[in-house]
Amino acid sequence: MVVVLGNLNTENITVAGDAMHPTTPDLRQGSCMTLEDAVVLGRHIGNSIGPDGKLRPADLGLALGKYATERRWRAAWIIAASFLSGWVQQDGSGWWTKFLRDMFYKIILTKVISVIQYDCGRLPNRMGIS
Numbered sequence: 001m002v003v004v005l006g007n008l009n010t011e012n013i014t015v016a017g018d019a020m021h022p023t024t025p026d027l028r029q030g031s032c033m034t035l036e037d038a039v040v041l042g043r044h045i046g047n048s049i050g051p052d053g054k055l056r057p058a059d060l061g062l063a064l065g066k067y068a069t070e071r072r073w074r075a076a077w078i079i080a081a082s083f084l085s086g087w088v089q090q091d092g093s094g095w096w097t098k099f100l101r102d103m104f105y106k107i108i109l110t111k112v113i114s115v116i117q118y119d120c121g122r123l124p125n126r127m128g129i130s
């Protein structure tokens with residue numbers, strides 16, 4: 001809930017990695033999301049650097065806001081999918097759980113797996129290297 005409703009950034013501070021989106025290990029996406037955070041954060045900060053090569057404090061605040069907005073629902077979805085994935089595998093053998101588990105593997109798992117395939121974009125080429 002914190003990742004959806006909480007403040008993820010102030011003017012010059014934000015969170016990343018497990019500090020932003022602690023998750024159950026069932027989809028093994030903790031480090032992957034942390035690396036995504038780094039690329040997305042680097043892209044927004046890099047795109048905010050002015051032509052003089054300087055980053056104004058106000059632009060940093062805007063960059064952190066864009067980063068938090070981009071990461072919020074991605075992280076929330078992975079956390080929810082990871083929890084669901086673990087829950088159906090571990091939670092009992094009653095008919096309802098068996099039904100949910102069958103539905104999960106037949107319908108939901110393919111969609112859950114598809115979120116792992118994710119393009120977090122490219123870093124800006126500030127050095128002009130081709």
Ligand SMILES: Cc1cc2nc3c(=O)[nH]c(=O)nc-3n(C[C@H](O)[C@H](O)[C@H](O)COP(=O)(O)OP(=O)(O)OC[C@H]3O[C@@H](n4cnc5c(N)ncnc54)[C@H](O)[C@@H]3O)c2cc1C
Binds near residue numbers: 019028
């Ligand atoms: C057993 C296990 C298996 C995992 N398997 C996978 C996997 O297969 N795939 C996957 O994607 N993810 C996996 N993860 C999750 C992954 O390890 C984490 O999501 C990832 O490491 C989070 O990175 P992070 O940089 O946010 O935090 P961390 O890697 O925890 O780094 C935080 C760093 O901050 C340091 N630190 C803490 N407090 C302070 C302080 N006060 N001052 C200075 N430094 C401080 C710590 O020492 C640490 O080095 C696994 C985790 C575990 C525990």
